[in-house]
Amino acid sequence: MPYDVTGTTLRGMTHIPPPADELRLLDAELRQLDARRAQLLARRAWLVAALQAQPVPPVPVAPRPEASAPRVQNVLLLLGGVLLTVAATAFTLVSWGHLGIAGRALVLGSVTLAALAAPVPLLRRGLRSTAESVAGLGLALTVLDAYALHAAALTDVDGTGYAAAASGVLAGVWAAYGRGLGLLPGVASPALDHPAPEQVRRLPLRLPLPAALAAAQLPLLLWAIAVAAGPYWITAALLVTAGFDTMVALRSAARSVRVVAAVGAYGMGGGGVLAAGWLSWDAVGPGAAARAGVLLTLGAVIALGAAWRLPKPGTATGTALTGGLLLVAALGGVLRAVLPGDWTVIGYLAGGVALLAAVRGRLPEPVGRGLAWASGAVQGLALLWALPVVGVALLGPVGWAVRPWTGVPSDARAAVTADVPWPPYAAAAAVVLAVIAGVLAAVVRNAIWRPRALTGVLVLTWATALVLPAVFELSYEIGLSAQGITTVAALVAAATARLSPHARVTAVVLSLATSLSLAFLSLASETATLVVLVALTVLFAAASWFARLAPVTAPAALAYASALTCAIGASAGWRPEHTALLVLAVPVAAALLAVRFGGSSGSPATVPVEVTGAVAGLLAVALTVADPPMLALVLALCGVIAAGTAVRSDRRPVGYAAAALFVLATWVRLASWDVETPEAYTLPVTVPALLVGALRRRRDPGASSWTAYGPGLAATLVPSLVAAWGDPHWLRPLLLGAAALLVTLLGARHHLQAPLLIGGVVLTLDALHELAPYLVQIAGALPRWVPPALAGLLLLAVGATYEQRIRDARRVREVLDKMN
Template identity: 70%
Template sequence: MPANVTGTTLRSMTHIPPPAEELRLLDAELRQLDARRALLLARRAWLVAALRPAPAQPAPQAVPVPRAVPAPQAVPVRRPETTAPGVQNVLLLLGGILLTVAAVAFTVVSWGHLGIAGRALVLGAVTLAALGTPVLLLGRGLRSTAESVAGLGLALTVLDVYALHEVALTDTDGLGYAAIASAVLAVVWAAYGLAVGALHRPAGPRTGTTRAGERTDTTGAGEREATTGVRLPTLPLRLPLPTAVAAAQLPLLLWAAAADAGARTVTAALLVTAAFDALVALRIPVTSVRVVAAVGAYGLGGWGTFAAGWLSWTASGPSAAARAAALLLLAAAIALAAAWHAPKPNAATGLALAGGLITVAALGGVLRPSLPDEWTVPGHLACGMALLAAVRTRLPEPVRRGLAWASGSVQAVAVVWALPLVAIALLGPVGWAEKIWSGAPTSARDAVTTDLPWPADAATAPLVLALVAGVLVVAVRAAAWRPQALTCALTLAWATVLVLPAALELPYVAGLSAQGLTTVAALVCAARAARTQAPPLLLALLTSLGLAFLSLATEGATLTVLAALTVLFAAAAWRPGLGPIAAPASLAYTTALACAAGGSLGWLPQHTALLVLVVPVGAALLAARLNAASVAVPVEVTGAVAGLLAIALTVTDPPMLALVLALCGVIATGTAVREDRRSVGYAAAALFVSATWVRLAAWGIDSPEAYTLPVTVPALLLGVVRRRKDPQVSSWTAYGPGLSATLVPSLFAAWGDAHWSRPLLLGAAALLVTLVGARNRLQAPLVLGGTVLALDALHELAPYIVQVVDALPRWVPPALAGLLLLALGATYEQRIRDARRVREVLGRMD
């Protein structure tokens, strides 16, 4: 006997199960024996094939070569495509459906052919038979069949209720009757399921053995007696209880519809049904029942909560708001009670979050009709802040966490509501850039709403921002979140001060003073902060920008504010860690102050540019004294931007533009003296050349040599110096750019010049360059000078060549070309040697 059979027999001896359980165990053992028998038969077939003798072979003529004989393959066993229980379930399901359809057809179609007694007898007998048969089937261990017949019986009870209405209660209201019928059916089905479980109760512990020999729980779907405190009898039929819970969703809704109840009554019906579902889901330890109840609780509860919220939002008075709030509080109580008893922490946190938000909506909805519109958000915010009191209670940790998240969500929504005012206070002053010194506005609100409208009912936005900032400081105590909370609180406090003058419609000067003090306070916080300097410094910079734009309303305010900001950021730049932002900011405000001072003195923009050049000079001197590259580089970049601004201011005045370019070249040259800034020398050369060209253009000089020679001479000098330091440098690198800068533009000018002076001077210069290249064996001067000399000579001889060509017959040019080709062909080899020698000579040059 197999070992597993022996083990099961011994276990059976220790405890005698009921007949149905014993039958199930025997079926499992027989299935295992069948599988083992099939495996043994397959092995036997393979062994028979392996031991079968091979047929006799004739004697080979030569020595045979040994050859490996493949092992015989195992005989494949055909497996069934489905299991016996699967086939059984399909057949039972189809049978139940067909019987139900037949019962419906009989009730609807053939009902009228029977009398009252016959009808009652047929329906009663069939229904009782369908409901009683599962008890007998369970006694024989046919659980699946019992389930199918029970489903038919439940469907027949619905038909009984329908038939009763059609025969005896035709005058009753359909919806009202359906409400009562659904309640009765829910009770009857639940009682039926429990009664069958009580009748079919096993004698001992409800454990069994699976096909793999593992002991499993057969009590049905997850009993939780220790958690729920509810103990149900054995539930061999899984269909009646979930069906009863599904039917229990209808009575209150159908009753409300039958009574033509209003929206509040329907909402109450939804919420009460959801409360029932939540209770069932938490207290009944059957998985299928909990799933159906949970779906009903979430679905009907969400629908009812949305309806109650809509009633609260559209309430026209305190009385209507109070009634809607009562419905919302009922929904909140359901969510919080479910969170209290939820088995999983995440589910409890989510339910507590929902309950907290619904509570805030309920209490805020009561306050809304009694308060002005601008106090709606602060009222809801106060209710949300009150939820934090639950964090200090003895509620379960998931519930307290959910309420804290609900409070934080309400505060976040309140801050988002106030953000448009912060954006207006921060970006509105930019509009003064188009109306510089047009006059001081009457109030701070007028100062920030130059191009943007002020939102209605937003006067309490500063209060909202301040309250949330205070909550962050007081409530967040965890070490992991404390720095972030303080940073957010600082930002909200800054936003409060930013919008407060406009919200209170303070005078214009008071608004300027408030932003100035905010800038100072932010810089002080940045200076004292050891690690988190960036947020307060960024806030100080943003506030100073808004203050600078606000000051553009009047001349005096502009000069005073820009001067104060220059000094303030200059002082902050010497604090450790603030220099990379504060120093460039100080230089930027110095540049703006220079422009404002020029405008105040009545100077033209090109004259103001000379005053702006003070900033690049100061930036260059300051960067030379700074050791930290993190500060020196931003300072130099700011100075370069100020220099570009000075150049832009002089674009309309070429003489002044030339002067500014030359001064910028001087500043760049001074910077290039430093060892680590040698590359700035190229920018200095470009600035000097640009200044020269602008000056020549201002004088009306159109000769290209006047523009190219100031480039050629320094370039050649630099080439000579470089060749002396590094003799390996090619002449093309040292002298090519300088020579090309003058020879090429002059050649183009000479070809279009009708006079003889330019070609003569160009030819002489090209000849001199060619001779110098030949004398010093330099490739670049020789090639460039010779090429320009040849092209210049060709230009001079071109008129005579044209005259000769016109005088000759037309056949002469082709004939001369032919003779040239014959001559070249005759001396081809010699010409190749000559060309090679010329190439070698040029190759030996530098």
């Protein structure tokens, strides 16, 4: 159908323009539309710019409600239910006496039945929250009914027993009520977490079943209290209730029921376990311990049964851990009643070891892991209990350091208890150490944990061997031999056995610890001290042939050699300063060993050996402090050793230490001769320092004269200048001036800045010292106005030639700079 350019239908028109005319009309109309569009776009751009130039008023935002409608509804319903419950309680307690028995029963019964029946029509209409509130009111009214029944008709019945029976009845009634609502036709399905098809028409209300479960916590406990059953039956009631809660928590589909059941299980179970543990610990005799053990076993069965069914591995492992600890407590409590008091821990340790047999059975992996952790926890606690005995056996001999060679003790126990008491349970502690070592060796087979377990076996075996001589009160000599054998065995294991790196390091540390304890233990006897120190020196020196042990054993051998030299000197009756000469054999040996180790591509034992030798040298110096001549000799010998070490290309800096030792030796010798002339102390420093500076300048002509000659010149000239200013005689200033003049001339001759300036300053100050008396006389003879006048003339002269003086100062500075 034909249209005109405006889009209207051409009705009743018989004339149709030709195509060319119609095309012109369409083009004209399109041009008009384009013009209109351009006009509208321009207007739009202007409006956008105008809006951006002025602030836009904020759009009001509706306030967000702080509480949603369902939450407001629930709060209102809860308040309504609480108020009705309070009203019913007030009626029961206050207005009860104004009604007869029939009236009372009629009122309470009617109100209770109405409250319990009201949720049915409410659920059919979909008013679930209202139904929950009314149902809660009905449950509260049943409690008031039970109370009213006891107050009116059963006043002679014991209150605790009646409460037990009433709570059981109420639990059953509430559970039946909650289940029965779901069987009524037309009641909506409940809100379960993940309801199964057969549960869709059940439990329309969340409150009755949790309330029933909460009431079910009381019957057994109240009944046990009512019949005065005693602590064992009360504990059993708590544990049985916890078991019931555990079954409900594992089998129930409703989350609210599971939460209440879990709270009840943890609460009742925790109380029952604590009570059973107290009964086991306080039990007197095997019978009482066995009854407490049965209760602990019941708690363990509940925990392990729950762990078997729990879906989360972490929770299952923790619950199995608790069950395993309860089994150990049960068995250990029975054994504690049978064994002597010092062997109590052995009973619990036996239970912990027995758990490992159960771990090897067909158990779920989380349960087995929990039992394994329980066994490990028991063994760890037993090990902590045994550690004080090991500490006494290892550290007790240190007490002999303050009273050496005072007499051989009666036995090994007396030897290690010089200053500390002996634990009475030491024998049981030795058994604990041995048992745990055997368990680690036999049980741990995992490829990752096996090396760590073997390291633990090594430590526990060492600890057992360490405490056995004192436990069995062997003789002092046997105790020494046992510790010596233990030291040798640890070193042999570290050197030859196929141990992991951690185990090898552990073995070396154990050998060192045992050798130190042995060395202190030998101080009780002079002969034992000498024999033990010789043996330890030879043992660790021999072990140093193994390259992987040398960084530890070589310094240990040198340390024991130092102790041996001191012991030899004391045994021979030498004075300490004479013994120091023997001690110097150790730094010599250390320097020779360092050469051997240093030649093997920088052995890691080199530095420890050199440090040990240096410490031995310091010990020798300390022994001679009271005798200056001998101190000077020891310092000189130490300087010789240091100079020998400095011969090595990688130990050149030790030469400075050697020079310092020689200087100290010289000073000490001069002080021992009562020499007070400072040049006697400074010249031995100046001459070597200047020689070293000359060698350095020859090797490195670009080295500064301050670095090469400054320290050596200052070491003698400065102390001599200080002494000359206080010397009333003429010889020292004259010699000092001549030496300073010579140094100044040498500095000028060779263009060296340090000798020129140091010599010139010293020469000037020395000259001023010599002219000082005459200057004082001249100043006293002149009138008092002459010094200020001379100072003023000097300032005028300096000011008049200031620029020339600055130019001259710059030239002097340039000349001094060119000297170096």
